[in-house]
């Protein structure tokens with residue numbers, strides 16, 4: 001486990017799911033934390049729990065990252081006040097599972113503001129500060145869906161493809177300045193994400209096959225902070241999902257067109273997409289099997 005004592009880590013979307021788990025594991029490494037999301041009560045609870053458990057200072061900054069000026073405000077309350085951020089985890093994000101034209105436009109715009117625009121601005125602002133100091137780590141949470149177009153997750157998948165692409169390019173540009181940029185690309189993880197996405201997106205048996213946030217976050221941080229590794233993109237399908245897809249490959253492909261549930265059709269499409277992309281990008285993708 002990396003030793004982050006004396007370092008500061010900023011986690012967006014820390015009020016639940018992967019972001020909350022990032023906060024816990026980074027605190028376990030000794031990092032001072034700055035946590036942000038909209039739900040202040042949840043952030044406050046973490047702000048009490050983590051100093052007790054790990055003896056690290058925690059600052060909470062309740063913010064709606066889709067609001068004008070929010071990323072700049074986040075920069076101002078950290079770097080602007082003399083608190084350098086050594087590790088940035090751009091984790092906040094959401095999806096909407098529905099046909100593109102049926103999603104209210106405001107919801108789509110909000111999604112792009114959060115998943116794409118705010119993430120880009122935070123990477124730009126904190127990346128510049130890290131480059132000036134000659135070091136730092138940025139982990140952008142993309143998705144398995146960022147490897148291929150996904151019907152019914154159209155803007156989500158497109159946005160995550162952007163995150164993956166931006167991260168890969170920034171990783172090249174910032175490597176010589178000592179700044180490591182990674183994209184974390186989980187497949188399904190058991191978090192509130194699926195409730196927010198709606199439509200019972202991952203109910204029943206699918207929910208049971210989702211990866212645990214603890215394992216996804218541990219692997220993501222290991223890759224981000226492992227000094228000896230040079231890969232820029234982390235691809236992390238949940239092992240169970242992967243094995244099920246492998247086992248079902250032939251029977252599923254035979255009846256693919258008759259599958260009525262969009263989620264299953266999407267999974268199948270994503271599977272083909274990711275294998276194809278993997279062949280193209282294999283030198284830059286690191287696969288971490290999650291038990």
Ligand SMILES: NC(=O)c1ccc[n+]([C@@H]2O[C@H](COP(=O)([O-])OP(=O)(O)OC[C@H]3O[C@@H](n4cnc5c(N)ncnc54)[C@H](OP(=O)(O)O)[C@@H]3O)[C@@H](O)[C@H]2O)c1
Pocket residue numbers: 012013014015016017018019036037038039040063064065066091092093094095114141142143144185186187188189190191192193194196
């Ligand atoms: N779960 C999966 O299967 C999965 C798979 C691949 C990638 N991902 C990605 O993983 C990341 C974390 O998602 P999760 O699975 O942990 O879902 P989650 O439990 O729903 O967490 C999403 C986080 O984003 C925050 N957030 C949402 N809207 C926000 C806004 N406008 N301003 C600031 N913060 C906002 C939420 O906090 P508030 O509501 O308190 O603001 C929450 O803390 C996302 O980028 C998601 O796309 C998830």
